[in-house]
Amino acid sequence: MSLVTMNEILLPARRNARAVGAFNVANYETALAVMLAAEQEKSPVVIQLYMRLFDSEKASDLAGMLLRLARRSSQPIALHLDHGANLRQVMVALRAGYTSVMLDGSRLPFEENVKITKLAVELAHAAGASTEGEIGHVAQGDKTALTEVNEAVEFAKATQVDALAISIGTAHGYYQATPKIDVERCRSIGEALPKLPLVLHGGSGTPLEDVRKVIRAGVSKVNIATEFLDTYLKATRHELNTLDGKFLPVDKFYDPVVDACAAHAARLIRFFAD
Numbered sequence: 001m002s003l004v005t006m007n008e009i010l011l012p013a014r015r016n017a018r019a020v021g022a023f024n025v026a027n028y029e030t031a032l033a034v035m036l037a038a039e040q041e042k043s044p045v046v047i048q049l050y051m052r053l054f055d056s057e058k059a060s061d062l063a064g065m066l067l068r069l070a071r072r073s074s075q076p077i078a079l080h081l082d083h084g085a086n087l088r089q090v091m092v093a094l095r096a097g098y099t100s101v102m103l104d105g106s107r108l109p110f111e112e113n114v115k116i117t118k119l120a121v122e123l124a125h126a127a128g129a130s131t132e133g134e135i136g137h138v139a140q141g142d143k144t145a146l147t148e149v150n151e152a153v154e155f156a157k158a159t160q161v162d163a164l165a166i167s168i169g170t171a172h173g174y175y176q177a178t179p180k181i182d183v184e185r186c187r188s189i190g191e192a193l194p195k196l197p198l199v200l201h202g203g204s205g206t207p208l209e210d211v212r213k214v215i216r217a218g219v220s221k222v223n224i225a226t227e228f229l230d231t232y233l234k235a236t237r238h239e240l241n242t243l244d245g246k247f248l249p250v251d252k253f254y255d256p257v258v259d260a261c262a263a264h265a266a267r268l269i270r271f272f273a274d
Contacts, residue, residue: 009046013044020222149185179206
């Protein structure tokens with residue numbers, strides 16, 4: 001069985017100054033592509049779903065498929081709730097069998113973020129799952145709040161999270177201009193929390209030379225959503241254009257789409273682990 005929590009894969013990555021790719025998926029094809037990429041690269045991976053899928057039956061319906069993919073993989077795979085907004089979503093994920101959860105209280109005042117994240121940690125650990133929290137705030141159409149070193153240390157100690165998402169200049173979605181990544185801030189946080197895996201949100205489009213620097217400074221998980229899912233959409237559009245209105249069984253239609261997504265994920269997994 002290769003279904004694991006994030007602890008089994010992020011802690012070794014942190015010790016070895018490497019990172020694990022964490023890819024957001026939304027259906028069988030995107031999930032299969034991530035699993036195939038992990039197999040190809042012989043590397044662990046995190047398959048994660050965005051929080052809105054846990055507000056409907058989608059995340060629970062997909063859980064059975066994701067659990068089977070993880071269990072038949074030869075590589076360690078963690079299944080993760082990304083940016084959980086509340087404790088109800090955390091419970092939905094744990095009941096469905098996800099092995100890791102994030103409670104994102106980064107928009108809340110510090111004390112409230114600590115309080116709700118700590119509750120999520122207690123729920124997850126009781127269920128044998130791992131946890132991620134966020135201090136500072138990575139922008140998603142709103143204002144970035146960079147992580148302060150002292151707050152990161154206090155937050156990690158108070159909540160006992162297994163991984164900590166930090167804000168060092170990245171943003172979710174595609175960038176409108178080249179981001180300025182605060183590598184020194186990341187290094188200071190990594191030195192203050194030498195054993196705790198740090199998480200980089202907003203990995204899509206972040207200059208890879210900066211990604212490598214922050215991996216060396218303590219980032220052990222790099223989130224990729226926009227560019228991976230955009231690869232799926234563009235590959236699907238290409239195949240539709242090639243088909244030009246002709247019929248093709250859907251399973252055959254999606255084979256090259258999965259291949260394109262797997263190749264994209266594999267390149268990133270290889271880079272993060274180098």
